[in-house]
Amino acid sequence: METMSLPNKVVIREVGPRDGLQNEKQLLSTADKIKFIQLLVKTGLKNIEATSFVNPKAVPQMSDAGELWKLLSITSDVNFSALAFNLNGVKRAIQAGVKTVVVNVSASETMNLRHSNKTRKESLREMEEILNFAAKENTITRIDLSMVFGCPIEGKLNIDQISFMVENLLKMGIREITLADSAGLGNPRQVYEICREIRNRYPQGEFGLHIHDTKGLGMPNVLAGIQAGFEIIETSVGGLGGCPFIHNAAGNVATEDVVYMLHEMGLDTGISFPCLLDAGYYISGILGRNLVSRQSEICLGQIKG
Ligand code: MG
Numbered sequence: 001m002e003t004m005s006l007p008n009k010v011v012i013r014e015v016g017p018r019d020g021l022q023n024e025k026q027l028l029s030t031a032d033k034i035k036f037i038q039l040l041v042k043t044g045l046k047n048i049e050a051t052s053f054v055n056p057k058a059v060p061q062m063s064d065a066g067e068l069w070k071l072l073s074i075t076s077d078v079n080f081s082a083l084a085f086n087l088n089g090v091k092r093a094i095q096a097g098v099k100t101v102v103v104n105v106s107a108s109e110t111m112n113l114r115h116s117n118k119t120r121k122e123s124l125r126e127m128e129e130i131l132n133f134a135a136k137e138n139t140i141t142r143i144d145l146s147m148v149f150g151c152p153i154e155g156k157l158n159i160d161q162i163s164f165m166v167e168n169l170l171k172m173g174i175r176e177i178t179l180a181d182s183a184g185l186g187n188p189r190q191v192y193e194i195c196r197e198i199r200n201r202y203p204q205g206e207f208g209l210h211i212h213d214t215k216g217l218g219m220p221n222v223l224a225g226i227q228a229g230f231e232i233i234e235t236s237v238g239g240l241g242g243c244p245f246i247h248n249a250a251g252n253v254a255t256e257d258v259v260y261m262l263h264e265m266g267l268d269t270g271i272s273f274p275c276l277l278d279a280g281y282y283i284s285g286i287l288g289r290n291l292v293s294r295q296s297e298i299c300l301g302q303i304k305g
Contacts (some may be wrong), residue, residue, distance in 0.1 A: 006267060009268045010269055011269075017048065017051060018049040018062070019252055021241070028286060030067055036074075036282060037050060042278075042279070043278075043279060044272050049125055050068065050080045051069065052084065053084045053098075054083070063205070067190055069098060074097075081098070082100075086126065087129055087133065099140065100140045101134060102178075103141060103144065104146055105144075107145050107165050109159060120164070121233070126167075128172050140177045141174060142177070146182040148181065148186075149190060150183060151183065154229070170204065176232075177207040178207070184213055184217070185214065186217065186221050192224040195207070195224070195230050206232070209222070210234040213253045222258055235253050237283060237291075237293070238272070238289075239253065240292075256295035256296050257293050258303075284296070
């Protein structure tokens with residue numbers, strides 16, 4: 001029988017404490033966030049985006065970033081990262097002790113201007129400054145390239161708009177770039193073709209995929225990315241969060257659902273599914289709302305009988 005072409009292992013990077021909670025209306029205490037992160041570590045997750053060093057007025061959920069970082073028990077086997085939007089945020093993150101800083105830049109010129117008041121070229125120049133600063137501080141810089149699979153203002157981007165950013169970022173020494181469907185507007189064919197093309201054009205780069213479930217295409221988009229050879233997938237427990245660009249949109253694709261799918265398909269993630277459910281139920285209780293994850297809802301039904 002002909003088999004599906006898949007990698008042997010997929011790395012799940014949990015972004016619930018950052019992208020998930022950042023888009024939740026309810027403000028959480030730092031202690032609750034720490035407990036949530038501890039439960040995530042217990043699942044076996046080795047990559048967790050814990051917070052973001054952004055303007056606290058714009059994103060009050062993340063105003064405790066420095067304090068939270070101090071309270072994280074950093075161990076060598078879990079790679080915690082934090083997001084920033086500019087040099088100032090990167091400096092704050094590094095000062096707090098962050099060793100992997102994720103910097104967001106948009107593949108869409110319009111969205112980049114709206115978000116940062118900079119053209120993409122201006123952002124690339126700032127990125128060089130950031131990279132130099134971070135390198136001196138022995139800090140890794142990873143890029144979160146947003147709007148790759150569609151922008152709420154510009155619509156679909158063509159491959160050369162995406163390549164322009166990837167190529168320039170790799171040239172300046174960035175090793176890893178996450179292609180993000182920040183608004184959840186991509187479809188599986190497009191995700192497959194863009195991921196494939198970027199991998200073919202830039203074999204020297206490492207690439208991750210960040211998917212939102214706005215239109216219900218989160219799971220097929222993840223699968224399309226994996227089939228295109230992407231081995232790093234960003235998800236949020238419980239499908240936490242929403243989308244800052246689209247009212248009432250769903251959040252990230254749920255970690256439980258992706259892990260369930262991968263395990264069922266015989267792919268290793270190193271993650272304990274029951275522990276993942278526990279982390280989801282904990283945060284669901286704190287937020288006082290049901291999770292969007294299909295797996296956690298099904299399993300909760302089984303527990304309740
Ligand atoms: Mg996102």
